[in-house]
Amino acid sequence: MMKIRLARAGAKKRPFYHVVATDSRSSRDGKFVERLGYYNPNARGGEQKLVIDAARVAYWQQNGAQVSERVAFLVKGVPAVAAA
Numbered sequence: 001m002m003k004i005r006l007a008r009a010g011a012k013k014r015p016f017y018h019v020v021a022t023d024s025r026s027s028r029d030g031k032f033v034e035r036l037g038y039y040n041p042n043a044r045g046g047e048q049k050l051v052i053d054a055a056r057v058a059y060w061q062q063n064g065a066q067v068s069e070r071v072a073f074l075v076k077g078v079p080a081v082a083a084a
Contacts, residue, residue, distance in 0.1 A: 001023075001065075002021055002024065002060060002065035003066050003067075003068060004020070004021050004057060004065050004066070005028075005067075005068040005071055006018070006028075006071060007019075007029050008028065008029055009029070015042070016039075016042075017038060018037075019035070019036045019038060019057075019074070020032035020035050020036060034056065034060075036052060036053050036056050036060075037053055038051055039074060050074055052074065
């Protein structure tokens, strides 16, 4: 089964997370199928706190991917992308 979840990166005490589509059996920071964005909880100044490709998240959900609780909470705050 596919999951959309956070993969931790960054230094000790300075977390940075990639939002990834991955097989549910792979480890948290292991291999992934596609990187869908990132979440920087320590963003300061002009840095962006959250960047997500909502269209790709919707694509993976339509193809059966389950979204983790935290990613679902983050995606809810992202404005919908207007169709061009």
